[in-house]
Structure formats: structure tokens, C-alpha cells
Amino acid sequence: MDSRRPMRADARRNRERILQTAREAFATEGLAVSLDEIARRTGVGPGTVHRHFPAKEALVEAVLADRLGGLAEQARQAVRADQGGSAFFPFLLGLIGEARAKQDLADALARAEVDLSELTRRLALDLRRAFAELLARAQEAGTVRADVDAEDVQAVVLAAITAERHRADPERPGRIAAVVLDCLLVA
Amino acid sequence: MDSRRPMRADARRNRERILQTAREAFATEGLAVSLDEIARRTGVGPGTVHRHFPAKEALVEAVLADRLGGLAEQARQAVRADQGGSAFFPFLLGLIGEARAKQDLADALARAEVDLSELTRRLALDLRRAFAELLARAQEAGTVRADVDAEDVQAVVLAAITAERHRADPERPGRIAAVVLDCLLVA
Amino acid sequence: MDSRRPMRADARRNRERILQTAREAFATEGLAVSLDEIARRTGVGPGTVHRHFPAKEALVEAVLADRLGGLAEQARQAVRADQGGSAFFPFLLGLIGEARAKQDLADALARAEVDLSELTRRLALDLRRAFAELLARAQEAGTVRADVDAEDVQAVVLAAITAERHRADPERPGRIAAVVLDCLLVA
Amino acid sequence: MDSRRPMRADARRNRERILQTAREAFATEGLAVSLDEIARRTGVGPGTVHRHFPAKEALVEAVLADRLGGLAEQARQAVRADQGGSAFFPFLLGLIGEARAKQDLADALARAEVDLSELTRRLALDLRRAFAELLARAQEAGTVRADVDAEDVQAVVLAAITAERHRADPERPGRIAAVVLDCLLVA
């Protein structure tokens, strides 16, 4: 395959549809969903899935990369919109809110540091950088405690997502996450 | 199995040994470990595993119930030893510390509320009650914020475990968990 | 599995039946026959084949080893029955005659020297030794040319089998093989 | 494909290139090489391979026919150059020597008589005729035993190739083949 040539329109469409199916399947049912099942739900043959993603791991990674890419872009936007650290908490809450609907985000964050390909590592780094920038501004503004770093914040976000997932209160969405995030405030 | 008749001594011993093997296997390698493998490690045939646990799910639940039972007992001890809410944070930190070594604890807590059998639900309730008692005392003593309930605390503990698992600092074990737990302190 | 304990009677029977099916399938259709097909023909599930032969290569080797073992035993008998080199040509002709019916024998000889397990190598060596003994006696008796060794003879036998396979004359079975074997006579 | 119309120049060129790739691939790696792989190595799409060779078997046959055609041409040259049967053994030795480098020749000879198309059968016949001519002259000259026919000789050649392949002595290439060919000499 000549990777410099753009993919044929129908192929690209199929690739997107498979990715979409996989994203949902992995998010709601976990990574154990079989490729045959994903093919079936997408409405293509198993061979088509394999053409686009030579091994299951490749599909998992593609889903992950897609997610990380989106997050990194959101983070960069937040940096551009930021005024004196004001974007920090809203960004985190947005992240958590999104994760409530799409469970795979937590997986993306959780696995971001491990066993991944070059592309994925680069995207994770992009995200980390924007994260760090937002954090630094909030710390300068004195709203966030000084003894945490970007990785800590990422861990806390993951923690908040986890908490939210297991203590979802339909009446007050995001409440428990907000409680957890409180730990980042200056004392 | 006729549950009214006590099990033969050797049968009970086998059941315990299988449970022990499964606990360790699930904790270190995840639920994907095969029953044949658990049988092999225990030194029994696969048929024996099936006799005690008719389906894999039954074994998973038994491991979970075992874990929850242990936690509930620990919690009750903490209640008995408590002096003016003093046992609250040490108990949580103990929980988190233990979870660092044994991954299945997080799963136990996370799944405690869902899809489980009568026995498991009862044990989860026992745990919840002791938890609530510890929390109430700490809130009366004024060390824990008043706007959280026992379920919130459980979610925060799960959050702290998650954070700790993804931000493990060998030099300062428990640091990020402590940061997260800070959110429970009165403001 | 405790390999010191004899296999259960029914298991041994199944193992033999699978081996038998595989022998015939490999001999008549080549190694490309699928394990599922062999299972089907034997009347067992694919899992049963896998229990006895963990990978396809293991089954191929088992078939091969079986064959080599039989050949080695035949060769040793020929050595015991030999009188002044008299057993040499009859043994070779017997080999070739058998190979006419069972094609896998040629494969067994051909692959005997390569890529094989300890067991297989040992059996191949046993065969070679008996072969060499028969050859030495025939050479001493002056019926076989002195400038060939046991490996040469094996190659010539393989050659004769090949020739026989492609020049099978139903009226005079073994004729072309006999012609080829003539090259071993003293000039 | 309309065989009455000459192929377009570029199409013919593609056909040749695919054939060339297949020849090398089959010779060095066996028939298991996939058509996609052959397409890739040739630098065309899999559809193009299929256009020229509707099924894999057709490609295999084409390679075979190509080989047989070449052999027949060599044989005819040998006949033209022959002086009183002098070309017989050199031709056979040349064949065997070539087969040492290119494994597919043995396959070509071995399969020449079976399951093949009209074209292939005709080429095989051409080869057989030239073979027979060489043999007749050598028999007239009294160097080759009278009780073998052209098909016998072909079988012996195949046998010698097989022997050579399994008893290759790097120090004396062709030795075992020469030993086998000895069986054709008059006694």
C-alpha cells in the first residue's frame, strides 16, 4: 500500500465505521469483544476489519489514538481560551463529563503511558503538554495547590472519572467528581 | 449439592484451595485466567472446579464474596476500635494500601453493587454499614465534610485506588491517594 | 498431566485413531489437510485432537515418529535374519514396496534428518544404524559397490521410491525401482 | 479474455512480470506463497493477477508450462547437437544440475503427467519426444541398457534429482545423482 496516496473514499468510510463500532463496543463491553462481532455490527466481513487493522491490538490502538487525539485538541483549545488559569477546572470537568458518556476515555488515559506505538505516545505527549500548561497557569493564579504536577492531575482526573462512574447520581451529575477535584484546591 | 448437609472435610478443603488459587490468579493476571489453569495450579482436575463452582461466574463471585467478607470484618474491627472518629482515615488508607498489592480489591468494590448474588449483596451491605458508622463518627467529630455519605466515600476510595495505581511513586507510596483523600476533609 | 501414569484406555484409543486418520490423510492428500478435517474424519471434536497433539506440527511429528519407529524395527529384524549380506536387497525392496502403498514413508525418510524433535532424531538414528549394518555386510560379501555409505543408500532408496511412484507399472510392480537399485551393484 | 485478439503490449508485459515473480516465488518458497504476495512483489494489484490467471491453479500451470517449454527446447537443442548418442548423459546431468538450483523443475517433471491442461500436456509430450530421440540414439550406440524406455528415463532423472536433493555433498556436487544414473548403463 502506498501510504502517500489518500485512501479511496469508500475504504476510508469503512475504516471510520469500523472504528466507530469498535469505539462503542470497547467502551460498553470491554476489550473482550471479538473482531468478528465488530465486523458483524459494522456490516462488513471479518477480512475487511483485518485489512484496516492487521491485528486486534492495532484496532485497540487506533481507537485509543483517536481518543487521545481528540483530547489533545480539546486541551490545546482550552489553553488558547485560558485567562489567568480560568480554563483549568472547566476543562477537567468537561473531560469528566464526556467520560461519563464514553467509558473508553478512562481506558485511553489509563493506558496512555504504556505498551503503545509511536503515534499513540506522541499524542499522549501532546495531551500532557497542554495539560501541564493549563496546570501551570492555574498554579500561578493560586487556585491550585503547588505540590501536584501534570501527572498527578491526570491521575486525579482518572480517579474522578472512576468515582463518578460508581457513584453516578442522576439528579446531580458530576457531584462526586467535583468533590474529588476539590482535593486540587489550595488548602 | 445439598446445602443442608455439611460438606465432606476433603471436599471443603478442595473448595478452599481452589478459591485461594483463583484469588491469586484473578488478582495478578485478571479474570481471563482459564479454569483449567486454576485447576492445574490447585492440583485438581477441571471437573472438581466445576463441581464446586458450576460456572466460571460462580467462582468469580465466590472470590468477590470472600473479599467483601474480609473487608466487612476489617471494617467492623475498625468500628470497635474507633475513638471519636479516629479510625476513619487509617481504615481508608489501609484499604488503599492493601489494594495496591491486590488488584482484585478494586474490582470487588467496583462490582459490589452490580449483577451479584444474594450472598454478595448481603456482604456488600455489611461493609456499607460499618463504613457508614465510621463516617458518621468522623463527621460528628468534625474531621470529615458533612455533605458526603457512605457511598460517596466508597467512590472516593475507589478513586484513590485508581489514582494510586496510575501514579505509583515508589519513593512515596500512597502520596497521590492521600492527595485524593484530602477532598474529604472539612474545608 | 502426569506422564508417568498410563493414559486412560479410551484416551489411548482416541489417540491411536487420530494418528491413524492423520497417517492416511497426510499420506494421500499431503500435509495441507486441516486438523478440523482430521477430527471430523476420526469422529471427535477439534479440541480432542488438540488435547493429544497441542499443535499441528506435533501431530505431523507423531505420524513421522510412528513411521520411523516401524522402519527401524523392520531394519533390526532384517539384521537379525541376515546371512552374509543376503538381507540387504530384500529389505530395500520391501521398503520400496511398502512405500508404494503408503506415500508418507518417503516423506518420513526425506524429512528424517531435519527440523525434528529429540524422539524423532533418535528413531532416525536407530534406522540409520541398522541400515549401515546391512550395508556393511553386503559390501563385505562383495555384492554392493564399496564407494557408497549408508546415507547414499538411503538417498538411493528415496530415489527408487520416487521413480516407482512416477513410473508405476501395474503389470510389473517394482520394476523401475529395481532398475534404480541396480546402481548399487558392483560394476 | 478473447484469445483471438493479441493482448495489449502493457498487458502482455504485466503477464510476463507476474509469471516471472511467481516462478521465483514458487521455486524458492513453494506453492504456499499467496497471490497477494505475488501481486505485491510484481508491483501490481491482486485484481491484475486474477485478470491474467483466473485462479491460482492457472498461475501454477502457467509457471509449469513455461518450465516444460524451456526444457523441451533444451532437449531439442541436445538432439540437434547429438553425435552417436553422445548428448544423452550430458543432457541428463545438465537437467539435474539445474534442478539443484531451481526446485520447481522437479515439480514440473513430477506433475507433468497429471491433472493438467491441454497446453501443458502438449509441452510435456514435446519434451518426451526429444527425450525419446536422445535415448534411442544412446541405446543404438550401446551405452544405455536396452530395457528402459523414455518414461523410465524420466523417472530415473526425477529419482536422481530427489536423491541429490537429500544427499547433497557440497564437496562433490552431483555425485549421488551420477551414482543413480549409473543404473542406466549397460551391464
Next chain:
DNA sequence: GATGAATGAGTATTCATTCAT
């Protein structure tokens, strides 16, 4: 009760072949 052999549906992956672009 225990054993471990057998079952068979299920998994990831490959590849000859078809067909839309």
C-alpha cells in the same frame, strides 16, 4: 466425590476470489 477426556462454539487471522471505482 474426584478425575481428566471429550465436546463444540468461539477467537484471531489468512487468502483466493469478486467487484466497485
Next chain:
DNA sequence: TATGAATGAATACTCATTCAT
């Protein structure tokens, strides 16, 4: 015509579950 994407049957192998010994 050429391309390469899609198809889907097939392959080797796994494993929860059943059942004869």
C-alpha cells in the same frame, strides 16, 4: 484495463462445560 477494497470460507488453536470412568 488496472486497481485495491471487500468478501467469506477456512485454519489453527482456546476454553467453559459435560460426562464417562
